[in-house]
Amino acid sequence: MARVTQEDVAREAGVSRALVSFAFRDVGRVSPATKQLILDAAQRIGYRHNRMAARLASRRTNTIGMFIPDLRNTVIPDIYEGVREATDAAAEQLVIAVSDADGKRDRAAIDELMGVQVDVSIVPGCVLPSEELLELAQVCPMVVATREVAGLDSVLSDPVRGSALVVEHLVQLGHRRIAHIAPPVGTVFHHRADAYADAMRSAGLEPKVVHCGFRQSEAAAVAGDLLDAAVPPTAIFANNDVAALGVLDAMAARGLRAPDDLSVVGYDNTPTSALPGISLTSVDQQAHRMGRLAAETAVRRLRDPDAVPVVRILDPSLIVRASSGPPPT
Amino acid sequence: MARVTQEDVAREAGVSRALVSFAFRDVGRVSPATKQLILDAAQRIGYRHNRMAARLASRRTNTIGMFIPDLRNTVIPDIYEGVREATDAAAEQLVIAVSDADGKRDRAAIDELMGVQVDVSIVPGCVLPSEELLELAQVCPMVVATREVAGLDSVLSDPVRGSALVVEHLVQLGHRRIAHIAPPVGTVFHHRADAYADAMRSAGLEPKVVHCGFRQSEAAAVAGDLLDAAVPPTAIFANNDVAALGVLDAMAARGLRAPDDLSVVGYDNTPTSALPGISLTSVDQQAHRMGRLAAETAVRRLRDPDAVPVVRILDPSLIVRASSGPPPT
DNA sequence: ATGAAAGCGCTAACAT
DNA sequence: ATGTTAGCGCTTTCAT
Numbered sequence: 230m231a232r233v234t235q236e237d238v239a240r241e242a243g244v245s246r247a248l249v250s251f252a253f254r255d256v257g258r259v260s261p262a263t264k265q266l267i268l269d270a271a272q273r274i275g276y277r278h279n280r281m282a283a284r285l286a287s288r289r290t291n292t293i294g295m296f297i298p299d300l301r302n303t304v305i306p307d308i309y310e311g312v313r314e315a316t317d318a319a320a321e322q323l324v325i326a327v328s329d330a331d332g333k334r335d336r337a338a339i340d341e342l343m344g345v346q347v348d349v350s351i352v353p354g355c356v357l358p359s360e361e362l363l364e365l366a367q368v369c370p371m372v373v374a375t376r377e378v379a380g381l382d383s384v385l386s387d388p389v390r391g392s393a394l395v396v397e398h399l400v401q402l403g404h405r406r407i408a409h410i411a412p413p414v415g416t417v418f419h420h421r422a423d424a425y426a427d428a429m430r431s432a433g434l435e436p437k438v439v440h441c442g443f444r445q446s447e448a449a450a451v452a453g454d455l456l457d458a459a460v461p462p463t464a465i466f467a468n469n470d471v472a473a474l475g476v477l478d479a480m481a482a483r484g485l486r487a488p489d490d491l492s493v494v495g496y497d498n499t500p501t502s503a504l505p506g507i508s509l510t511s512v513d514q515q516a517h518r519m520g521r522l523a524a525e526t527a528v529r530r531l532r533d534p535d536a537v538p539v540v541r542i543l544d545p546s547l548i549v550r551a552s553s554g555p556p557p558t
Numbered sequence: 559m560a561r562v563t564q565e566d567v568a569r570e571a572g573v574s575r576a577l578v579s580f581a582f583r584d585v586g587r588v589s590p591a592t593k594q595l596i597l598d599a600a601q602r603i604g605y606r607h608n609r610m611a612a613r614l615a616s617r618r619t620n621t622i623g624m625f626i627p628d629l630r631n632t633v634i635p636d637i638y639e640g641v642r643e644a645t646d647a648a649a650e651q652l653v654i655a656v657s658d659a660d661g662k663r664d665r666a667a668i669d670e671l672m673g674v675q676v677d678v679s680i681v682p683g684c685v686l687p688s689e690e691l692l693e694l695a696q697v698c699p700m701v702v703a704t705r706e707v708a709g710l711d712s713v714l715s716d717p718v719r720g721s722a723l724v725v726e727h728l729v730q731l732g733h734r735r736i737a738h739i740a741p742p743v744g745t746v747f748h749h750r751a752d753a754y755a756d757a758m759r760s761a762g763l764e765p766k767v768v769h770c771g772f773r774q775s776e777a778a779a780v781a782g783d784l785l786d787a788a789v790p791p792t793a794i795f796a797n798n799d800v801a802a803l804g805v806l807d808a809m810a811a812r813g814l815r816a817p818d819d820l821s822v823v824g825y826d827n828t829p830t831s832a833l834p835g836i837s838l839t840s841v842d843q844q845a846h847r848m849g850r851l852a853a854e855t856a857v858r859r860l861r862d863p864d865a866v867p868v869v870r871i872l873d874p875s876l877i878v879r880a881s882s883g884p885p886p887t
Numbered sequence: 888a889t890g891a892a893a894g895c896g897c898t899a900a901c902a903t
Numbered sequence: 904a905t906g907t908t909a910g911c912g913c914t915t916t917c918a919t
Contacts, residue, residue, distance in 0.1 A: 234912055245890045250914060260888060277697060280673035281610045282912035285895050300638055301829065306629035309656070322670075325654050327638070341651075344609035345674070368606060445829075474833060481834030500630065500774075504803060505810030506835035563896055574906045579898060589904060611896035614911050890919075895912105902907070 233276045242270035253278055280322075284346055292322040293527055294342030298354035299330040299443065302471050304497040304516050308353050308374065311520020319528045321348075330443045332356035343369050349527045353519075356417055370530045374523045375514075376417055377540055382530055384523045384541040386514035391545040392424035392466075395494050395512060398547055399464045400432050404492060404556045408437040408455050408462035410448055410472050421468055421496065437462065441472070448475025449482075456483055456491070463491060463556035470495035470502050473509055473552075488554030498548050508551035515543045562605045571599035582607055609651075613675055621651040622856055623671030627683035628659040628772065631800050633826040633845050637682050637703065640849020648857045650677075659772045661685035672698050678856045682848075685746055699859045703852045704843075705746055706869055711859055713852045713870040715843035720874035721753035721795075724823050724841060727876055728793045729761050733821060733885045737766040737784050737791035739777055739801045750797055750825065766791065770801070777804025778811075785812055785820070792885035793821035799828040802838055802881075817883030827877050837880035844872045 235249040242249070244263060251259045252267040259267075270276075284290040293316050297305055316323045324345060326338040335357050342350045343365070353374035355362070362371060362378050370382075377383040399407050407429065411422035426436035439455060441447040448467060452475055455462055467473035473495030480491060487493045495502055495511040502509035522541050530536065564578040571578070573592060580588045581596040588596075599605075613619040622645050626634055645652045653676060655667040664686050671679045672694070682703035684691070691700060691707050699711075706712040728736050736758065740751035755765035768784060770776040777796060781804055784791055796802035802824030809820060816822045824831055827842035851870050859865065 232912095236912080246913085247891080247915080248889060251889095254914090256914095258888065263888080275697070277672060279614075279675060279912055281614050281675055282895090283914070285608075285610050285614055285897085286912075286914040288895080288914095300629070300635035301632070303630070303632065309629055313656075324670075324674075325656060327642075327654060341609075341653075343606060345653075346608060346610055368604070477834055501830060501833075504830075504833075504836060505806055506837075507833060508835075561896095565896080575896095576898080576907080577905060580905090583898090585898095592904080608896055611911090612898070614913085615896075615898040617898095617911080888919100891917085893914105893916085895914085898909105898911085900907100900909085903905080 233274050234279075235276070237274055238267060238271045238276045241274055242267045290322075290346050290348055291320075292324055292345070292347045293524065293531075294345070294347030294350035295323060295325050296335075296338055296342065296350060296352040296355055297325055297327045298332070298335070298356075300327060301330060301445075302354075302469070302497075303499040303501045304470065305354075307499075307516035308520035308523075311517040311522075312351055312524040313520075315521045315524030315528065319524075321528065321531075328355075332443070336361075339365055349530050351520075351523045351527050353523065358417065370527075370534060372523050372527045372530060374519055376420075380538055382526045382538045382540075384519055384526060384543070386519065386543040386545040388420035389424040389427075391496065391512045391514065392421050393428045394545065394547040395466050395496075396425060396428035396432060398510070398549065398553065399466065399492060399494065400434070402464075402492065402553065402555050404464040405434055406437070406460065406462040407434065407464045407466060408439065410451060410465060410467045410476065411438050411440050412468055413442055414440045418468070425466060443471070445471050445475040445478065448472035449478040450475075452476040452479035453482070456480070456485065461491075464494070464553070465491060466494045466496075468496060470497045470499040470509060470511055473511070474501065474507075477507070477509075477552075487552040490557060492553040492556070494553055502548075502550070510550045510553040511548050512545050513548050514545045519543060562603050563608075564605070566603055567596060567600045567605045570603050571596045619651070619675050619677050620649075621653055621674070621676045622853065622860075623674070623676035623679035624652060624654050625664075625667055625671065625679060625681040625684055626654055626656045627661070627664070627685075629656060630659060630774075631683075631798070631826075632828040632830045633799065634683075636828075636845035637849035637852075640846040640851075641680055641853040642849075644850045644853030644857065648853075650857065650860075657684075661772070665690070668694055678859050680849075680852045680856050682852065687746065699856075699863060701852050701856045701859060703848055705749075709867055711855045711867045711869075713848055713855060713872070715848065715872040715874040717749035718753040718756075720825065720841045720843065721750050722757045723874065723876040724795050724825075725754060725757035725761060727839070727878065727882065728795065728821060728823065729763070731793075731821065731882065731884050733793040734763055735766070735789065735791040736763065736793045736795060737768065739780060739794060739796045739805065740767050740769050741797055742771055743769045747797070754795060772800070774800050774804040774807065777801035778807040779804075781805040781808035782811070785809070785814065791820070793823070793882070795823045795825075797825060799824035799826045799831050799838060799840055802840070803830065803836075806836070806838075806881075816881040819886060821882040821885070823882055831877075831879070839879045839882040840877050841874050842877050843874045848872060 328334040429436040498513035758765040824840040831838035
């Protein structure tokens with residue numbers, strides 16, 4: 230564990246510590262010659278910049294935190310890449326904290342980000358109550374994504390439009406018994422389900438919402454119950470692609486095939502949904518763009534902490550694939 | 559941006575700063591009564607522990623770094639969860655740095671970990687040359703995973719055995735023209751390809767290795783070339799599941815189906831490979847267990863920095879699914 | 888362009 | 904059990 234400090238570099242190069250600090254951060258004020266001298270000296274004695282000390286000493290840390298809800302959800306990489314692009318462009322560091330599928334680590338993950346003193350954090354897919362997020366945001370600004378929190382910068386795709394697109398699509402195909410698999414009761418992510426129910430009623434149909442946890446296996450279980458019912462649905466609209474994959478699991482376990490036996494529609498248009506053999510009809514919520522926008526919003530918040538919070542709503546679109554078709558006759 | 563320090567808490571609670579520090583870290587030596595007093599005071603004025611200052615002040619940071627090569631590869635969550643279990647059990651913080659599919663950010667990601675002064679890092683799927691890793695490990699110890707670096711703690715599954723299992727399986731099914739899709743030429747991950755070639759020759763067959771980058775689309779491209787050749791293979795063994803999915807893409811684009819037209823075998827046994835509709839035969843390299851072992855090794859390295867490096871080799875197994883079958887007649 | 892010195896918020900002896 | 908104090912490695916005025 231080499232313990233080489235700027236002090237050592239300064240001694241080696243025959244300059245002051247301040248110069249070394251400047252040289253390493255390209256903060257003008259240091260002549261090219263001495264800069265080279267310093268860089269060489271540092272190289273020679275194996276100096277490495279200590280980011281923690283730097284963050285501590287400067288009030289600003291030039292660091293953006295990103296919350297990742299669930300490594301298994303393949304929509305995450307899309308959001309992440311959007312975020313990375315924007316933070317790279319703004320020359321901000323990006324640090325990441327990972328939670329888990331059911332949200333039990335959500336608070337810990339956000340605390341982690343704040344514990345390392347990020348200047349602002351980007352929080353997609355978090356299930357914490359709005360009040361808690363508002364409170365946390367008083368310590369450190371926060372841009373939420375995939376949902377809207379009044380009083381905070383939010384970027385999301387329109388859930389009402391998304392659900393309407395799905396119901397419309399299925400109704401047009403001739404479906405009348407369309408069930409929806411929603412997140413746990415009482416979660417913050419109820420907008421898609423609400424919009425689904427509204428769209429169903431508008432079409433003169435009876436909504437049928439079942440709830441389950443965020444894991445694929447849980448969706449498979451409730452989908453199984455739906456399929457085993459006396460009058461099963463002819464289509465299932467799942468809250469996201471992970472849940473839709475669970476539906477496919479339940480179907481496979483029963484020897485059923487989409488779309489002949491049941492139409493399935495997901496949400497997120499993950500890379501997985503595009504695989505041949507899966508070919509899942511799904512709502513695209515522009516995850517990549519959402520990530521970019523969220524990060525750009527975060528950077529703006531950084532520059533102007535007191536700006537009035539903005540809400541960016543993206544327009545979702547339906548990607549129709551082979552998993553949806555006319556209902557069985 | 560509230561700036562509440564231990565100093566403030568100490569004043570509010572009417573005790574010394576040291577007590578506050580102790581109270582927050584459960585370092586005995588503080589009476590339950592005062593501890594409660596302090597916690598209450600902290601709560602009241604909205605104090606939050608500054609991890610960076612803590613890490614700076616203590617020589618040890620109680621932090622383990624984890625390198626993540628590519629968020630899109632669904633084997634990563636398995637490894638990650640194993641790591642998380644072990645680090646939680648050892649009460650160590652876990653910080654994460656993400657690289658990208660082609661390894662261009664690998665060095666930056668590791669620098670990031672070292673920049674925040676992790677005590678040790680866990681590095682799976684890194685493509686940097688061994689010499690570079692050895693050099694970096696002199697600054698901060700490192701446990702590599704999914705490959706072996708002489709002189710460093712390594713945990714991996716036996717690539718020779720894994721490739722042999724695949725070739726054996728396919729040969730037994732009757733295949734003779736078995737192609738292998740390997741990582742870029744000159745990469746550190748050549749052992750599976752080498753072992754494939756050996757196994758092929760042992761079986762009296764001609765190895766056929768094609769190389770491509772780490773992205774699914776690149777694998778799809780080279781798989782397309784194989785399929786379009788005058789004498790196409792009857793089976794393709796892909797270096798990992800991501801590449802195997804690329805093969806499936808190429809097949810779908812040509813209207814071919816596995817296993818009737820072509821058998822496909824992947825490597826990693828990712829959750830994706832288990833999806834109905836994908837059902838990819840794949841080598842399980844015990845990713846979850848590998849993560850756990852790597853983290854446990856990291857913790858051990860922490861306790862004893864001078865221990866002689868260990869190499870843990872896991873036994874892979876072949877998960878046979880629907881994508882492999884007898885060759886077309 | 889360069890240097891001196893005062894912290895950043897915390898931990899860790901050491902003292903009481 | 905509690906308080907005192909010297910740093911951790913760096914940034915950042917303020918001088919020079």
